[in-house]
Amino acid sequence: MTETPTPAPTTTHHPYGTPDTPHVTVRGEAHLEVDPEIAHITITLTARGTDRRTTLDSLTHRNTTTLDLIKSYGDTIEKLETGTLSLSPELTRHGRGERIRTYHGHIQLTVTLNDFTTLGELTARLADHDLARVDGPWWSLRPTSPHHAAARRQAVREALQRAREYAEALDTRLGALLELSDTGTHHGPLGRAAFAQAMPYGAAGAEAAADAAPIDLEPVRQNVDAQVEASFTLIPPNLG
Template identity: 85%
Template sequence: MTHGPATTTHHPYGTPTTPHATVRGEAHLETDPEIAHITITLTARGTDRRTTLDDLTHRNTTTLDLIKTYGDTIEKLETGTLTIRPELTRHGRAERIRAYHGTIQLTATLNDFTTLGELVTRLADHDLTRIDGPWWALRPTSPAHAAARRQAVQDALRRAREYADALDTRVDALLELRDTGTHHTPMAPAAFTARAMPFGAAGTEAATDTAPIDLEPVRQTVDAQIEATFTLIPPHLG
């Protein structure tokens, strides 16, 4: 007679001979940011649609060329929304186009915060250019996430041992480890917005004469939570 492999009965809630202890492990870390994002909005305005688009294209090319001079400190450079819209005015019963407004939005991600201050200053010196940010962040692959998870596991084991000590016994084995979430909470961006200069206005200083803006990075928080189930050596409760 052939017998199949022996099976082990799983008792999800434990038994008197294999009591379980389920605990939560938590970690809360603060760390310096690794990258920063800024948004650059370029604007053009004119009475002719073609001229407005040409002005916007020129401003976009100039801005991209400037950003790209910073090489590897720019981790990502993306073009967002491009809009060209007419501004209507009413004459009698008819609507006429008074002017055209054009905007284009760029997003840059930097890993060097000294470069960030210099770049923001130079961009803010351009006409009809608005800069929003920075938004500080960690990369998805940041070691801080793994560090938080390790601390959460250690916290769970510490709690399990404390419960076991209260029962005058010891933790025996790990049954289950469940990740209930690792969260990175970006802190609020610095209160910096360089708004566009009025139409037709020109910068009064060359970028080389303007000191870079000193931007202080905002520390980031990483939270991790786990649940772990351990078996205990049966305690003597009598």
């Protein structure tokens, strides 16, 4: 005869604690306001002409001149990217049909800088270029910024302090950490400088760009928020 094995006793999990092992769950938050680390600007270069090839050559020349200017600032430029490029005809009515009136060309560049003195100088020189438009700057922190870690640590410390205060109110102590969850680390929206959102197309020409006075820009402070939720066991308090 085969013996039926005796099932092992099961341990009931009590996610909300028991009288013997009470739990406390708290929330910790941190709110930091810090200086930005980088700034972003976009440059839109434009060319117009009645001939497709001439318009494209003009756009290419402006793009090369602008890239050379930006790259001349060396390591203060963290990132330089070319976005959209377009060359399209503008049609006009001619008798019963249509014909091409002119061509419009556009190239958009995005620049990320880590030196805000350079930013003011470069922005002014770019805005002084013929048929160039500058938008920005937008201020931000790097994804790897230590400010994010600092906010998370502060949120954890606040959660631990809050849990200890609850335990103290019950005249007991914390036992063990059961769970720690990150409910969100948030960075404030990219801030824009407090001047016109878009500088109009320059009219002075590239030859005057070197003489453009630097623009004094005030960086926008960045908000970094972190939230955690932590659960601890408590040494059973004497409530008698």
